[in-house]
Amino acid sequence: MDVNQYLEIFLDETKEHLESLNTQILNLEQEPEDSDTINEIFRAAHSLKGMAGTMGYKRMQNLTHDMENVFSEIRNGTMKVNSNLIDTLFQCLDALEEYTNNIQETADEGTNENQQLINQLNEYLKASKEGGEVSAPSEEVKENGKETSEENKAEEAWKDIKLGESERVVLEAAKSQGKGIFGISVFVEESCLLKAARAFQVYKEIEEKAEIIVCNPPVQDIEDEKFDLSFSLIVVSDYELEGVIKEAKNVSEIEKIVIVPYEVAETAEAPETKEGTAAVAVKEETKPAAPAKPQQGASAKANDKKPAGKPVANRTVRVDIEKLDVLMNLVSELIIAKNSMVADSRAEGGTGFREHIEYLESVTTNLHESVMKVRMVPIESVVSKFPRMIRDLSKKLNKKMELYMSGEETELDRTVVDEIGDPLMHLLRNAADHGLESNELRIKRGKPEVGSIFLNAYQDGNNVVIEVKDDGNGIDVESVKNKAIERGVITPDQAATMSEKDIINLLFHAGFSTAKTISDVSGRGVGLDVVKSKIESLSGEVEVKSSLEEGSTWTIRLPLTLAIIQALMVTVGGEKYAVSLGSIQTIEDISPDDVKLVENREVINLRGSVIPIIRLSDELDIESSKAPDENIMVVIVKKGERLAGLVVDELIGQQEIVIKSLGKYISKCRIISGATILGDGEVALILDANALI
Amino acid sequence: MDELKVSGLDGADVKAGYDTQQYIVIKLGHEQYGIDIKFIDNIVRMQHITRVPKVADYLKGVINLRGEVIPVMSLRLKMNLAADEFTKATRIIILKLEQHGTIGVIVDEVREVVTLSPSQIERASYDGKEDKTSFIMGIGKHENELISLLDLNAVALEK
Numbered sequence: 001m002d003v004n005q006y007l008e009i010f011l012d013e014t015k016e017h018l019e020s021l022n023t024q025i026l027n028l029e030q031e032p033e034d035s036d037t038i039n040e041i042f043r044a045a046h047s048l049k050g051m052a053g054t055m056g057y058k059r060m061q062n063l064t065h066d067m068e069n070v071f072s073e074i075r076n077g078t079m080k081v082n083s084n085l086i087d088t089l090f091q092c093l094d095a096l097e098e099y100t101n102n103i104q105e106t107a108d109e110g111t112n113e114n115q116q117l118i119n120q121l122n123e124y125l126k127a128s129k130e131g132g133e134v135s136a137p138s139e140e141v142k143e144n145g146k147e148t149s150e151e152n153k154a155e156e157a158w159k160d161i162k163l164g165e166s167e168r169v170v171l172e173a174a175k176s177q178g179k180g181i182f183g184i185s186v187f188v189e190e191s192c193l194l195k196a197a198r199a200f201q202v203y204k205e206i207e208e209k210a211e212i213i214v215c216n217p218p219v220q221d222i223e224d225e226k227f228d229l230s231f232s233l234i235v236v237s238d239y240e241l242e243g244v245i246k247e248a249k250n251v252s253e254i255e256k257i258v259i260v261p262y263e264v265a266e267t268a269e270a271p272e273t274k275e276g277t278a279a280v281a282v283k284e285e286t287k288p289a290a291p292a293k294p295q296q297g298a299s300a301k302a303n304d305k306k307p308a309g310k311p312v313a314n315r316t317v318r319v320d321i322e323k324l325d326v327l328m329n330l331v332s333e334l335i336i337a338k339n340s341m342v343a344d345s346r347a348e349g350g351t352g353f354r355e356h357i358e359y360l361e362s363v364t365t366n367l368h369e370s371v372m373k374v375r376m377v378p379i380e381s382v383v384s385k386f387p388r389m390i391r392d393l394s395k396k397l398n399k400k401m402e403l404y405m406s407g408e409e410t411e412l413d414r415t416v417v418d419e420i421g422d423p424l425m426h427l428l429r430n431a432a433d434h435g436l437e438s439n440e441l442r443i444k445r446g447k448p449e450v451g452s453i454f455l456n457a458y459q460d461g462n463n464v465v466i467e468v469k470d471d472g473n474g475i476d477v478e479s480v481k482n483k484a485i486e487r488g489v490i491t492p493d494q495a496a497t498m499s500e501k502d503i504i505n506l507l508f509h510a511g512f513s514t515a516k517t518i519s520d521v522s523g524r525g526v527g528l529d530v531v532k533s534k535i536e537s538l539s540g541e542v543e544v545k546s547s548l549e550e551g552s553t554w555t556i557r558l559p560l561t562l563a564i565i566q567a568l569m570v571t572v573g574g575e576k577y578a579v580s581l582g583s584i585q586t587i588e589d590i591s592p593d594d595v596k597l598v599e600n601r602e603v604i605n606l607r608g609s610v611i612p613i614i615r616l617s618d619e620l621d622i623e624s625s626k627a628p629d630e631n632i633m634v635v636i637v638k639k640g641e642r643l644a645g646l647v648v649d650e651l652i653g654q655q656e657i658v659i660k661s662l663g664k665y666i667s668k669c670r671i672i673s674g675a676t677i678l679g680d681g682e683v684a685l686i687l688d689a690n691a692l693i
Numbered sequence: 694m695d696e697l698k699v700s701g702l703d704g705a706d707v708k709a710g711y712d713t714q715q716y717i718v719i720k721l722g723h724e725q726y727g728i729d730i731k732f733i734d735n736i737v738r739m740q741h742i743t744r745v746p747k748v749a750d751y752l753k754g755v756i757n758l759r760g761e762v763i764p765v766m767s768l769r770l771k772m773n774l775a776a777d778e779f780t781k782a783t784r785i786i787i788l789k790l791e792q793h794g795t796i797g798v799i800v801d802e803v804r805e806v807v808t809l810s811p812s813q814i815e816r817a818s819y820d821g822k823e824d825k826t827s828f829i830m831g832i833g834k835h836e837n838e839l840i841s842l843l844d845l846n847a848v849a850l851e852k
Contacts, residue, residue: 620746
């Protein structure tokens with residue numbers, strides 16, 4: 001079966017299940033007895049296994065299968081959850097994530113068998129089975145033991161078939177011709193929704209390879225779903241044991257198919273036990289600890305066939321059907337509006353034209369809003385991995401801490417959500433490593449021993465705010481200052497004049513780390529400046545507030561969407577340009593006499609601060625339409641902490657603009673970040689204030 | 694609409710054999726050039742071009758083509774001819790190229806569609822004397838007229 005077309009869905013759903021597993025296993029650690037959680041985990045693991053199996057990712061399937069076994073034991077109450085088990089499970093999830101990433105990049109799961117993890121899981125299984133005894137037989141034996149006990153039941157199923165006289169004759173004839181006679185039992189999964197369909201599929205597959213002599217229950221009953229979870233067949237075939245059911249076992253939602261050579265002799269008891277070893281129990285899941293099994297070989301072959309190295313990750317957004325309904329409605333309204341305008345233009349006079357335009361305007365505004373919403377996804381997909389991370393950090397750093405999250409449902413543009421994960425992770429790691437004090441120090445300071453880290457997200461007007469807060473030590477301004485001087489970032493003279501806020505902002509300076517010891521958690525000095533530049537590249541900003549011994553708060557402010565921005569339209573030499581409103585501080589009318597020269601650069605003195613000015617006409621290679629002695633219009637823009645004044649000819653006004661790419665053909669122009677189409681159909685370029693400063 | 698759909702230009706010539714190629718004949722000054730029709734997306738009348746600063750001189754800027762922002766270049770400047778004079782006949786030919794995406798080129802005039810069979814095309818000889826030669830991949834002969842066939846990838850290539 002060509003499964004490539006399902007790859008995207010598979011990846012999406014796998015990620016979802018992994019996320020849910022992560023969260024649920026964390027819950028499980030808190031409440032080991034909660035049956036809802038366990039059921040949820042079991043379901044997710046089961047779906048994962050099924051999906052991996054369908055897609056032919058055997059290694060992934062093997063691992064999930066064993067995880068599922070463990071979950072099943074937990075669900076049955078025969079296994080107790082402990083911290084070690086949770087650790088192992090998390091490692092399994094990491095391994096699964098690795099498989100998923102491999103699949104996303106190359107359509108292949110990779111070659112890591114994760115045998116060690118599988119063994120660990122089996123150890124737990126064994127321990128629970130044997131009541132914690134260590135002197136248990138090797139896992140292989142145990143696995144087989146378990147298998148046989150299941151098989152015994154299974155094998156008996158087809159033995160129940162009563163043979164009529166005519167069937168007996170057929171079988172004997174077949175036997176004398178040297179054909180193989182097999183008894184087959186098929187077990188459908190309990191969760192299977194279309195039992196009849198699945199059973200019939202198996203029936204069909206077997207029918208292709210073998211002549212079906214007896215079927216119990218009769219075929220008609222199977223089609224009508226008048227059977228429990230299993231059915232049995234006696235078949236005559238030219239093929240070998242395995243060959244007969246080779247295709248049939250590919251049918252999904254079949255728990256297993258057992259095939260055993262059938263003895264026509266009435267006392268079928270003797271071969272039973274002997275055949276026990278020869279019986280091929282083809283479970284849908286391959287046995288993990290037997291890499292030499294034929295299935296493994298087959299899976300390797302199947303993998304080879306896949307196009308290697310072809311990237312498979314297409315970015316998709318899952319859209320709530322309600323949002324699409326709203327869109328659909330708006331489009332129909334748009335058509336109505338158009339129709340009424342058409343009708344009006346035909347009619348004499350055309351009185352209601354203004355009305356129609358107003359109507360059209362409201363429809364387009366709503367349409368724009370809805371389309372924007374379609375691109376929005378909740379940040380949950382990013383933040384849901386953090387509790388797990390904090391748990392790991394807590395163990396690694398040997399500090400007790402707890403993460404409290406709120407506002408996971410806050411929505412952001414898909415492109416922003418994809419990018420925001422790393423910066424947030426960095427801030428959280430920082431909070432855990434540098435922010436929170438050691439357990440002892442916290443007790444000494446009279447704080448609760450368990451440190452708290454908060455991750456809050458909420459919408460604020462046209463922005464989304466994400467806060468990372470801790471109740472730890474806060475930022476030691478003096479220590480930052482000393483470090484900055486030591487590193488040569490600032491001079492002692494500068495330090496003396498800097499405000500506390502300015503000094504804290506030095507943390508965002510490249511190559512700055514105050515951690516006294518470098519750990520693998522943080523403290524390599526490539527953290528906060530990366531966070532800052534990442535967030536700025538998303539047109540956002542990051543701020544920090546801190547008070548010593550009480551904790552610090554990092555605030556990230558992001559625009560709701562990147563595709564549409566508020567901009568100030570200006571003209572320079574008769575050409576129209578847009579400047580993002582986000583970067584604009586103020587607009588000043590300056591007399592040419594107030595422009596001074598400092599180090600050969602033009603500056604203005606604006607309420608005490610000296611701001612360099614940039615004449616846009618020079619930057620854009622165009623003649624200014626203003627005479628040199630006229631007052632100049634200066635748009636003050638901000639990049640991080642730096643200000644600059646852009647000299648423009650005229651202001652047109654504020655406008656909401658849709659950002660269009662200039663295309664790769666004209667990509668060399670650094671100061672232009674894109675273009676937009678104005679109301680009259682003309683193209684205006686968007687100036688990148690950051691590149692100008 | 695001020696657009697001239699290419700499909701409207703086809704007509705009788707379409708019936709030609711499968712190994713023939715259709716070219717749109719354009720004029721630059723007194724010379725005739727042919728552009729392979731399969732690269733042409735659209736032909737639009739001259740419209741306002743928004744200048745983009747700090748790019749090569751032959752890149753005249755960008756235009757709005759039904760909501761898309763498309764770069765436009767002057768074929769004359771690219772081929773080191775005298776600068777364009779915009780007249781009523783001036784057109785922008787929108788090309789869709791695999792490597793370079795969508796680009797508009799300004800031409801003096803669009804004349805007709807011709808169908809050329811391989812026998813009517815003479816491959817260009819690279820004598821390297823003239824700068825223009827590198828943009829031409831062959832000469833087409835059609836009704837006693839010579840048409841220089843443009844190598845569009847060379848035209849689009851940035852210098």
